[in-house]
Amino acid sequence: MSGDNVVLARNVEGAPASPLHAQTVAFSHYNNLSAQLPLDPETGELVEGGALEQAAQCLENLEAVAEGIGHTLDDVARLTVFVRDIRDLDAVDEAFRAYFPTYVPARTNLAVAALPLDALVQVEALLTNGEGTIPNEPQAGDLVKYVNNTHNAPYDALSSQTVALSHYNNVTAQLPLDPVSNQIVAGGAAEQAVQCLKNIKAILASIDVPFDDIVKVTVFLKDLSDLDAVDEAYRRFFPDSGIARAVGYLPARTVVEAAELPMHALVQIEAVVSHGDGTPPQEVEARHGLIIEANNTDAAPVSALSTQSVAFSHYNNISAQIGLDPATGELVAGGAAAQAEQACRNIQAIIENVGHTMDDAVKANVYLRDLADLAAIEDVYARYFPGAPARRVVGVSNLPMGALVQIDAIFGNAEGTPPVA
Known part of the structure; x- marks a missing residue:
């Protein structure tokens, strides 16, 4: 694999800019976009209105960044939505439908205690970057983006369960939903954590990816005091395979307390997964x-x-x-x-x-x-x-x-x- 990839930080016209972070930083086959607040890029002020208007402005800003680097919102692999009030997700969804009328990316939703500038909504995106970041050597041909869903895990019309491009799978954050009833499972945080991890495992099994290919986990908890109970469940799933147990492999992890989670869940788990087979047209010797x-x-x-x-x-x-x-x-x-x-x-x-x-x-x-x-x-x-x-x-x-x-x-x-x- 080439060592010529460079960190490519960019800012574009038509979206809010900051001296403290680039609007987008590309490396290899992904663009990492900074979280967007509902700022009017001309005035630098929060737009007027409520959650619907703020969500639309966040998405407008993300679209401006994407288009400014030659991409579109169809290249979003994962969207992360932060709200101050979980009830505002309905308004966010209304705005979302206008910007994602057909394809829907993987997604994470949660309410947090506070957002910069007292915003009601903040949205960030991870974009695919099929051309890569080797100077003057764009990827030969557009990489294929694989989007998959399975009935063995909860289905949501506003997100894809997994979106893969190149060597990564981006899995929608999983709530503790029984995929048959689509209801939160009975029990407390431990039982809910188990169901979240079962759902992730079912999604990965549907695309023939082993559970130990997870490289990063983010655990969102309604109450951080539940972490011990969640960890007890977590140990049942990691490591998963004999090989992983032999070397004691565990993914990187972040634990975050949410102010509220969708459907009043106690736990939500997000996973980023390696994808050793890559996505075509990468050459076999470059991806297996x-x-x-x-x-x-x-x-x-x-x-x-x-x-x-x-x-x-x-x-x-x-x-x-x-x-x-x-x-x-x-x-x-x-x-x-x-x-x-x-x-x-x-x-x-x-x-x-x-x-x-x-x-x-x-x-x-x-x-x-x-x-x-x-x-x-x-x-x-x-x-x-x-x-x-x-x-x-x-x-x-x-x-x-x-x-x-x-x-x-x-x-x-x-x-x-x-x-x-």
């Missing part, structure tokens, strides 16, 4: 047998339920980091800026352990207990992410260990991962 490279370093906090860095093909997926001192296992003293510094230091240690630098970052997700702390962490963030990667910022009411800041990131992996010998 790629391996997952999972790495930990003692220079950053180690978890029994996640791997710090999981690389596959041209991406490294980093587990969420809080301000833990890896030597003590305790949160560092100080406020949000001190914790952000330590979280970024942990990410830097993880990525340098696998031979990369912070300049390889293509996307960062920032979760804050208090959005008022954003100004305090920006200087720290800018020092560690000098390339201004695409970014998501949301406010949450709680974080693991009572942290004030949590950051996860995706990095380019120009050398790719080797095929099985």
